[in-house]
Amino acid sequence: MTNPNKPVKAARYGMAIDLDRCSGCGACMVACAVENNVPPAHQGANDRKGLTWVRVYKVDNGGEGDGRRSAFIPVMCQHCGNETPCVHVCPQQAVDVDPSTGVVGEMPERCLGCRYCMAACPYHARYFNWWDPAWPAGMEKALNPDVSPRMRGVVEKCNFCHGRWHAARRQAVADGKSDMEPVAYLPACAEACPAKAITFGDLNDAASPVAVAAKDCNSFRLLEKLDTDPKIHYISKRDWVRRIADAPRPGDGKESRRG
Amino acid sequence: MANQIDKEFISRGLKRCSTSKFILWMAPWVALLIFGLYSAGLCLVKGLNQTNMDNRFAFGLWIFLDLTVIALGAGAFFTGFLVYILKLHELRAVINSAVVIGLVCYSGAVCVLAVDVGQPLRAWFTFWYPNVHSMLTEVTFCITCYLTVLAIEYLPIVLKNRRLREIPAFLVFEFQLHKLTYLLAGVGTFLSFFHQGSLGGLYGVLRGRPFAFREGFFVWPSTFFLFIISAAAVGPSFILLTTWLVQKITRKRLVRVEVLRLLGRISGLMLAVYVLAKTVDTLIWINRTSPERGFPASQYYSWNPFGTWILFAEIVVFGLLPALVLLTPRLRARTGWLVAAAAMACGGVALNRFVMTVQTLALPTLSFDRFLSYTPSWQETGTFLAVVAYGVLVYSFSFRYFRLFPEERDLQAAAPPPDKREEEPILAGRY
Numbered sequence: 001m002t003n004p005n006k007p008v009k010a011a012r013y014g015m016a017i018d019l020d021r022c023s024g025c026g027a028c029m030v031a032c033a034v035e036n037n038v039p040p041a042h043q044g045a046n047d048r049k050g051l052t053w054v055r056v057y058k059v060d061n062g063g064e065g066d067g068r069r070s071a072f073i074p075v076m077c078q079h080c081g082n083e084t085p086c087v088h089v090c091p092q093q094a095v096d097v098d099p100s101t102g103v104v105g106e107m108p109e110r111c112l113g114c115r116y117c118m119a120a121c122p123y124h125a126r127y128f129n130w131w132d133p134a135w136p137a138g139m140e141k142a143l144n145p146d147v148s149p150r151m152r153g154v155v156e157k158c159n160f161c162h163g164r165w166h167a168a169r170r171q172a173v174a175d176g177k178s179d180m181e182p183v184a185y186l187p188a189c190a191e192a193c194p195a196k197a198i199t200f201g202d203l204n205d206a207a208s209p210v211a212v213a214a215k216d217c218n219s220f221r222l223l224e225k226l227d228t229d230p231k232i233h234y235i236s237k238r239d240w241v242r243r244i245a246d247a248p249r250p251g252d253g254k255e256s257r258r259g
Numbered sequence: 260m261a262n263q264i265d266k267e268f269i270s271r272g273l274k275r276c277s278t279s280k281f282i283l284w285m286a287p288w289v290a291l292l293i294f295g296l297y298s299a300g301l302c303l304v305k306g307l308n309q310t311n312m313d314n315r316f317a318f319g320l321w322i323f324l325d326l327t328v329i330a331l332g333a334g335a336f337f338t339g340f341l342v343y344i345l346k347l348h349e350l351r352a353v354i355n356s357a358v359v360i361g362l363v364c365y366s367g368a369v370c371v372l373a374v375d376v377g378q379p380l381r382a383w384f385t386f387w388y389p390n391v392h393s394m395l396t397e398v399t400f401c402i403t404c405y406l407t408v409l410a411i412e413y414l415p416i417v418l419k420n421r422r423l424r425e426i427p428a429f430l431v432f433e434f435q436l437h438k439l440t441y442l443l444a445g446v447g448t449f450l451s452f453f454h455q456g457s458l459g460g461l462y463g464v465l466r467g468r469p470f471a472f473r474e475g476f477f478v479w480p481s482t483f484f485l486f487i488i489s490a491a492a493v494g495p496s497f498i499l500l501t502t503w504l505v506q507k508i509t510r511k512r513l514v515r516v517e518v519l520r521l522l523g524r525i526s527g528l529m530l531a532v533y534v535l536a537k538t539v540d541t542l543i544w545i546n547r548t549s550p551e552r553g554f555p556a557s558q559y560y561s562w563n564p565f566g567t568w569i570l571f572a573e574i575v576v577f578g579l580l581p582a583l584v585l586l587t588p589r590l591r592a593r594t595g596w597l598v599a600a601a602a603m604a605c606g607g608v609a610l611n612r613f614v615m616t617v618q619t620l621a622l623p624t625l626s627f628d629r630f631l632s633y634t635p636s637w638q639e640t641g642t643f644l645a646v647v648a649y650g651v652l653v654y655s656f657s658f659r660y661f662r663l664f665p666e667e668r669d670l671q672a673a674a675p676p677p678d679k680r681e682e683e684p685i686l687a688g689r690y
Contacts (some may be wrong), residue, residue: 048313048631059627073627085467091395092384112384113307113377115317116395122467122624124315128377130308152306153377223624225553226467246553246626 011182012081012102013160014203014231015190016213017074019241021197022056024072029054031192032076034142035161037149039133051127053077053158054189061240071241074189074198076158077125078222078230079104085228086117086126101182102203102231103160111154118155122223123230126157160200161187203231220247268422268660272668274511275659285655288648295645298638299374307377309638316620320635321375324643325368326458326612329402330486331605332368334494335361335409336451341525343444349521352514355416356505356663357498362409363653367646369406374642394460401454408447411436416661452487459486462615469554471619473544481540482615488536492529493608495522496581496601503598505658512671513664516594523597527585530604534578541574562630565618573614577607 032038032053041050054076061069079097080086084104087095094110095117097103106126118126132152135143143149146163150156168185172178182202190198201210213219214233220242221230234245242248265278275281302309312319338357341347373379385399417423418433456479462471463480473480499522506513545556560567584590584600591597621631657663 042308044308046313048315049308050314057625057627075625083466085465088390088392088464089395089461090390091393091399092381092388093390094384094388110381110384110388111378112381114375114395115312115377116393116461118314118317119620120465120467124625124628127314128307128317130313131306151378155377223467226469228467244627 009181010100010102010204012203012231013200014079014102014210014214014233015160015187016199016210016216016219016233016235018195018197018199018213019071019073019234019236020238021195022072022074022193023195024056024058024070025194026056027192027194028074028189028198029056031188032158032161035144035147035163035188036159037133037143037147038156039135039149040139042131042134045130049130051129051156053125053127053156055125059241059244061244069238069240071236071238071244073234073241073245075123075125075222076189076232077104077121078123078228078232079158079160080228080230082227082229085120085122089116089120091116101160101165103162103165104157105159105162106155106157108148108150108154108156113153113155115155122226122228126155128155129153161185164188218249220245222247268420270419270421270660270662270668272671273662274671281655281659285652288651288655291648292645292652295641295643295648298641299370299645301638302374302642303379307375309636311634311636311639313633315631316617316633318616318620319633320639320643321371323613323616324646325371325375326616327609328364328368328646329458330455330490330493330608330612331497332361332364332494333451333455333490334496334498335364335412336405336447337491337494338498339412339444340448343441344448347521349518352518352664352666353498353502353522355661355665356502357494358409358412358416359654359657359663360498360501362406362413363650365402365406365409367649369402370649371642371646394457394464397457398454398461401450401457405447405450405454408443408450411439412443412447415440416657416663419662420660451490455490456483456487459483459615462619465619468619468622468624469549469552470559470622471615472548472552473540474548481536481543485533485537485540488529488533489608489611492526492533493604494526495529496526496585496604499523499526499601500598500605501654502664503594503601505654509658511667513667515666515670518666519594519597520591523585523591523601526601526604527582527591530578530582530607531586534574534582537574537578541570559618559622562622565614565621569610569614569618573607573610577603577610581607 029052036053038051038053054074057073057075059071059073063069079102081097081102084097087097087104091114092110092112094107094112096105098105113128115128118128129150129152133149144163146167164185164187165183168183169179172181172183184201187200190200199210199213201208203211203214205211213235216235218235218237219233221233222245224247236242239249262278269275310319335357338350338354342350342354373382376382385396389396415433415436418429423429459482460480463473463475463482465471473482475481475483499519502514502519549556559565560570581600581603584596585604617633621633623630
């Protein structure tokens with residue numbers, strides 16, 4: 001954990017996902033699972049008991065035939081910044097917000113498995129290990145050594161690829177830079193997206209692509225009305241997508257050209 | 260021989276059924292307990308994949324029934340408060356029974372919670388790394404402490420057993436424990452107020468769940484206070500209900516009917532306060548809290564089967580109606596009405612805990628997500644049935660060997676012949 005007394009130039013890592021580029025291929029989900037040692041689904045698992053740090057929702061405009069349009073909304077932990085709902089409820093401080101990165105972290109080794117954080121999360125972005133993690137024979141050799149697999153009975157979720165962040169910090173120190181400075185790195189989902197729909201970076205750095213994308217006039221956040229200050233920004237020019245995401249464009253009811 | 264030993268443990272002047280009859284009564288409950296323990300064992304050994312809970316329904320049958328059972332068990336603290344703090348001495352007739360019910364309810368709920376968490380061996384982490392902002396921390400601390408208080412309160416009841424009193428050390432210990440009674444009642448009341456409230460606060464603080472989220476006072480949402488009042492309202496009702504049930508099953512008169520009516524009156528009064536507070540809270544939530552967070556309250560009731568009927572049932576059918584019955588002397592004087600109203604009050608609190616737990620989790624918050632349903636697995640049901648069986652066994656055992664109803668002996672001695680009584684016949688007991 002970061003020492004809060006240490007002078008740190010705080011970063012605020014965030015993401016911008018261009019929904020108009022997302023094709024719903026699921027590469028982000030696979031890359032995330034591989035990077036973070038998320039085990040394959042157990043035989044008895046269904047879509048409500050499975051583990052996936054990124055869930056891609058398919059939505060459509062309700063049209064028929066040629067008029068039907070689909071969109072995909074990847075939803076992962078939104079890394080809420082304002083009175084983070086899951087942090088406040090955890091009885092044993094297994095969830096925290098790192099003040100140096102803004103990332104909401106989960107400590108599986110301290111988690112009691114009470115699932116109160118899951119009930120508290122409005123994005124349904126937290127997942128419980130209903131089974132012991134198991135990989136097909138031989139596949140365990142491909143596990144990422146930088147990330148600990150989680151045991152049965154604990155909650156887990158997206159942490160913006162914490163292993164990669166640590167590696168980036170180590171590299172920065174090796175390059176002679178201060179480890180107090182925010183480091184640049186790319187989570188697995190952003191790296192794997194073939195459509196380059198995911199932009200990741202420091203939202204505090206006004207010149208970074210993610211900060212620019214977050215300020216785009218087509219940008220919105222999920223459940224912004226709950227005032228949880230999520231760090232995942234979604235971008236869509238299509239009004240029906242925004243309508244389905246309950247994020248209507250203020251004062252503009254016109255359908256865009258890409259709709 | 261066994262019969263003789265058994266009889267020596269039964270208090271003098273109390274009539275209890277034969278040993279074989281008692282064993283016959285206990286046998287099905289033991290069988291149910293074994294089945295329940297097997298179900299719980301499966302969940303502990305194989306994991307919570309044995310349940311039908313999932314990532315959306317993170318809480319299920321267990322949390323709903325735990326909250327209900329803890330509310331029903333509130334009779335222990337509230338009766339203690341009325342007897343020892345407010346000096347309502349008439350209720351001494353049921354205080355021992357209330358303590359046993361409280362102990363059973365709380366210990367049963369804690370056992371189920373131990374199965375419900377994914378890593379039960381880490382339960383002590385809450386004491387080691389407590390998050391003071393979490394309502395669950397408050398619940399854990401208070402329930403643990405209060406369960407200890409209940410266990411200490413139960414001890415004098417046990418030590419008053421005819422054979423145990425023959426051991427001088429126990430007698431002295433029991434005498435010393437008695438000196439603590441008022442202190443324990445005070446501590447128990449304080450702890451209970453907090454954990455009943457914190458259980459309500461669990462949902463009220465969920466700012467990400469607008470259906471459950473409530474405004475409040477200082478750090479406590481309104482559900483904190485509503486849970487305290489509702490628990491205090493149904494606690495006496497549950498004591499009334501169980502006492503009546505034990506009288507029916509044993510065919511003995513255990514308390515004066517005035518005591519039951521007094522319990523009903525207190526319950527009715529608290530229930531009326533609760534209904535009023537709940538109505539005001541609901542109106543504020545519908546007109547201000549929820550819309551301000553961007554969720555018109557009407558949308559919560561657009562998903563079947565959770566229509567507005569559930570709100571009506573909770574406040575009017577299982578709240579206002581039993582409160583009116585319990586507060587009307589003429590209706591309260593009739594045992595049928597009294598017991599039915601008490602049962603409805605208990606049903607009302609169960610419905611409230613169901614709504615707070617299940618409806619909260621069933622409703623989607625993301626606009627493109629869907630409404631989900633949940634049916635508990637047999638392992639979940641079995642585990643909870645183990646608590647029911649455990650409760651019946653502990654209560655039956657306590658009733659047989661300890662004096663749960665101090666007035667029982669006097670009432671039996673003064674009982675008129677069975678043919679002259681209208682209610683609660685004092686026939687030869689089944690146990």
